[in-house]
Amino acid sequence: MAAKNLGTKPRPATSAPCAAGAVVPGATPAAQSGDAHVEVPVAYDAILLAGFGGPEGQDDVIPFLRNVTAGRGIPDERLEEVAHHYRHFGGTSPINQQNRDLKAALEAELASRGIDLPVLWGNRNWDPYLNDALREANEAGHRRLIAIATSAYSSYSSCRQYREDFADALEDTSLGDVIEIDKVRQFFDHPGFVTPFIEGVRDALAELPADIDRLTEVEVLFATHSIPSTDAAKSGPAERGFGEGGAYAAQHRAVAEVVMREAGAGDVPWQLVYQSRSGPPSMPWLEPDINDAIEELPAAGRKAIIIVPLGFVSDHMEVLWDLDNEALETAEEHGLVAVRVPTPGTHPAYVAGLVDLVLERVNGTPAAERPAVTELGPWYDVCRPGCCENVRLGFRPALSGIAP
Numbered sequence: 190m191a192a193k194n195l196g197t198k199p200r201p202a203t204s205a206p207c208a209a210g211a212v213v214p215g216a217t218p219a220a221q222s223g224d225a226h227v228e229v230p231v232a233y234d235a236i237l238l239a240g241f242g243g244p245e246g247q248d249d250v251i252p253f254l255r256n257v258t259a260g261r262g263i264p265d266e267r268l269e270e271v272a273h274h275y276r277h278f279g280g281t282s283p284i285n286q287q288n289r290d291l292k293a294a295l296e297a298e299l300a301s302r303g304i305d306l307p308v309l310w311g312n313r314n315w316d317p318y319l320n321d322a323l324r325e326a327n328e329a330g331h332r333r334l335i336a337i338a339t340s341a342y343s344s345y346s347s348c349r350q351y352r353e354d355f356a357d358a359l360e361d362t363s364l365g366d367v368i369e370i371d372k373v374r375q376f377f378d379h380p381g382f383v384t385p386f387i388e389g390v391r392d393a394l395a396e397l398p399a400d401i402d403r404l405t406e407v408e409v410l411f412a413t414h415s416i417p418s419t420d421a422a423k424s425g426p427a428e429r430g431f432g433e434g435g436a437y438a439a440q441h442r443a444v445a446e447v448v449m450r451e452a453g454a455g456d457v458p459w460q461l462v463y464q465s466r467s468g469p470p471s472m473p474w475l476e477p478d479i480n481d482a483i484e485e486l487p488a489a490g491r492k493a494i495i496i497v498p499l500g501f502v503s504d505h506m507e508v509l510w511d512l513d514n515e516a517l518e519t520a521e522e523h524g525l526v527a528v529r530v531p532t533p534g535t536h537p538a539y540v541a542g543l544v545d546l547v548l549e550r551v552n553g554t555p556a557a558e559r560p561a562v563t564e565l566g567p568w569y570d571v572c573r574p575g576c577c578e579n580v581r582l583g584f585r586p587a588l589s590g591i592a593p
């Protein structure tokens with residue numbers, strides 16, 4: 190059998206892959222001059238919008254949850270609890286409609302710029318699956334796809350798992366010899382992703398009752414998905430030494446700082462908090478949980494909170510249930526005024542930013558010219574060996590990364 194396309198080799202460079210010193214502040218010289226960044230123009234045939242997927246009716250709920258948790262030891266009680274969140278909304282997650290809307294917005298943005306790149310949509314965990322999108326690509330004769338995953342940060346769940354599922358989908362459809370998939374860089378610090386949060390914090394601060402002191406009585410809570418501490422430690426290239434919480438936490442902290450500053454709220458207290466923990470209690474996950482953090486705030490003199498769903502690209506179930514339902518209820522119980530900021534969704538800056546992320550690959554834009562609002566980026570086009578590994582599940586082949 191012919192070798193499968195596992196995407197582990199960077200494509201032969203037609204120009205120097207990285208100008209020395211031009212890439213990642215704080216990276217080792219090897220990371221900067223090596224093969225981790227690929228800045229070679231590529232004539233892609235289509236964009237692959239890769240979503241998480243969600244159920245769209247009561248009968249979908251359990252099969253969807255089984256897909257998500259396959260082989261991952263999520264306790265049954267946790268599945269029941271999560272099923273209840275979906276049941277409450279008629280068994281339908283808003284996420285698929287949000288991705289249909291995003292696809293339409295991307296198509297409109299591409300058309301308005303005169304760019305002829307079709308957008309194919311496939312999910313990791315529900316219909317339409319990645320396999321369906323690849324079959325569709327093949328029927329249309331598309332050979333080179335550039336993927337946008339609806340996930341901004343580095344970690345197993347938010348980066349590598351998408352890349353593994355691309356490799357699986359090529360294998361399942363036997364299209365590995367025909368179709369190549371590259372993926373745009375993690376875009377946590379792309380201005381298109383960050384701008385909607387800046388606007389959201391600015392608006393939320395303006396919206397709070399006038400008698401609440403902005404400097405002593407408000408706390409901004411940047412919320413993201415908790416992940417197992419072992420996954421967090423493996424997020425991002427090990428040699429860059431990101432400290433507690435790995436690149437995953439470091440990226441969130443760095444973006445939060447920029448959001449506060451750009452929202453004109455540099456002196457307002459803030460913290461990074463986590464939500465949606467699953468897995469057995471014996472396994473450490475990133476903390477504090479948002480609800481625990483909220484409970485501490487009245488004693489610190491806070492009267493209001495602003496919740497910023499910094500880890501999420503759309504108002505899907507984790508936002509609607511864990512924030513709008515649970516966290517807002519916790520705030521109310523503790524007498525706090527609370528405002529939840531919108532996610533990027535189909536904000537024009539976000540949609541334009543995603544198109545820009547595709548174009549920087551089409552054009553082979555050098556890293557030095559790629560927009561990034563934190564010192565950590567612009568992130569890698571091709572992940573480093575071992576980046577975002579899952580030590581519990583072990584090695585699985587993944588695209589858009591360098592083999593260990």
Ligand SMILES: CC1=C(CCC(=O)O)c2cc3nc(cc4[nH]c(cc5[nH]c(cc1n2)c(C)c5CCC(=O)O)c(CCC(=O)O)c4C)C(CCC(=O)O)=C3C
Binds near residue numbers: 465506
């Ligand atoms: C980092 C991260 C993101 C953000 C990045 C990204 O967006 O990709 C994210 C997004 C999402 N997570 C989602 C849903 C679920 N995540 C689960 C489980 C887990 N998520 C994890 C992490 C993340 N998850 C982890 C470490 C687990 C434990 C199991 C495992 O090790 O993989 C489970 C199983 C039950 C439970 O335990 O909650 C469900 C149902 C939905 C869809 C929502 C909808 O339907 O609207 C979305 C967008």
Ligand SMILES: [Fe+2]
Binds near residue numbers: 414
């Ligand atoms: Fe999740």
